[in-house]
Amino acid sequence: MKASELKTKGADELKKELKELLRAQFSLRMQLSTQQTNKTHEIRKVRRDIARVRTVMMATAKLKAGN
Numbered sequence: 066m067k068a069s070e071l072k073t074k075g076a077d078e079l080k081k082e083l084k085e086l087l088r089a090q091f092s093l094r095m096q097l098s099t100q101q102t103n104k105t106h107e108i109r110k111v112r113r114d115i116a117r118v119r120t121v122m123m124a125t126a127k128l129k130a131g132n
Contacts, residue, residue: 071121083118
């Protein structure tokens, strides 16, 4: 997922995307703790995607507050 893709989405879509990523992160953590997966790199990808979504959400909120 790229930040440029996220910038085109609305606030509701970003919230939905964040919710899905948080669920995916939880699922991956549970799989890791129960030793059902070896894909530790997926956790890192999801964590960074969550950070991207939150960054875009904060940037759009600041733009709206500034106007």
